Amino acid sequence: MTAGRPAIPSELRRRVLIEAGHRCAIPTCRATPVEIAHIIPWSKVKKHEFKNLIALCPTCHARYDDPHNPLDRKAMRQYKVNLNPLLSSTFGAAADCVSLIAAYQDFRTAFGIWVRGELEFAAAKARVRSAAANIAVQDQLDSGPFADALCALLDFQAAWGREAEVSEIAGAILMHFAEWSDDVRAALCPMPVELAHRDITEELAEVSSRLHLMVCEEAGILASEESPAQNLAW
Numbered sequence: 001m002t003a004g005r006p007a008i009p010s011e012l013r014r015r016v017l018i019e020a021g022h023r024c025a026i027p028t029c030r031a032t033p034v035e036i037a038h039i040i041p042w043s044k045v046k047k048h049e050f051k052n053l054i055a056l057c058p059t060c061h062a063r064y065d066d067p068h069n070p071l072d073r074k075a076m077r078q079y080k081v082n083l084n085p086l087l088s089s090t091f092g093a094a095a096d097c098v099s100l101i102a103a104y105q106d107f108r109t110a111f112g113i114w115v116r117g118e119l120e121f122a123a124a125k126a127r128v129r130s131a132a133a134n135i136a137v138q139d140q141l142d143s144g145p146f147a148d149a150l151c152a153l154l155d156f157q158a159a160w161g162r163e164a165e166v167s168e169i170a171g172a173i174l175m176h177f178a179e180w181s182d183d184v185r186a187a188l189c190p191m192p193v194e195l196a197h198r199d200i201t202e203e204l205a206e207v208s209s210r211l212h213l214m215v216c217e218e219a220g221i222l223a224s225e226e227s228p229a230q231n232l233a234w
């Protein structure tokens with residue numbers, strides 16, 4: 001390891017390894033063991049980010065670091081992208097699913113924007129100590145992202161069918177977050193500790209990944225689970 005360079009956090013390392021199936025990300029290699037490589041060199045970026053990391057075996061890693069080798073950055077970027085089939089660069093693949101996946105991606109984007117805004121609002125509100133400061137923070141509220149997320153949910157449910165389990169789960173995710181958001185908005189100043197410390201993104205994580213897996217199943221890139229459908233915990 002280079003002097004002064006921090007280790008890659010274990011959870012980030014884990015995500016990169018899972019992305020590549022704990023094997024070299026070059027499809028014709030797939031060797032083990034693997035190392036974590038920076039697509040744009042560490043010496044330039046000076047940080048560890050998921051989007052710039054890829055799992056490679058020591059041989060491919062050494063070839064990538066060799067400037068005379070044809071295994072260049074353009075190729076490595078393509079290998080990284082290929083690890084995420086929902087963002088496949090091939091038009092025409094799973095054509096009947098394109099509109100479904102697009103509706104899902106739109107929902108994720110709109111929901112993500114709303115979530116980020118609300119988390120920032122909650123963090124700002126957790127810092128205020130007076131009623132006047134609380135009013136000032138509340139005044140900065142923007143309901144646009146919520147409206148966008150709700151519209152994206154309705155479009156998603158229309159595309160997938162309102163009775164479908166994916167629609168139910170997506171709706172439940174939005175409602176669960178909306179309830180938390182309402183609690184944060186209604187909270188008096190200072191915000192109760194249990195609310196300020198509640199990890200809402202962790203609460204959403206499991207059911208979000210379940211929705212994601214179901215979408216992947218529907219898109220034909222993941223085999224369906226044999227186990228019977230579980231009821232929503234909320």
Ligand SMILES: [Zn+2]
Binds near residue numbers: 024025057
């Ligand atoms: Zn390899």
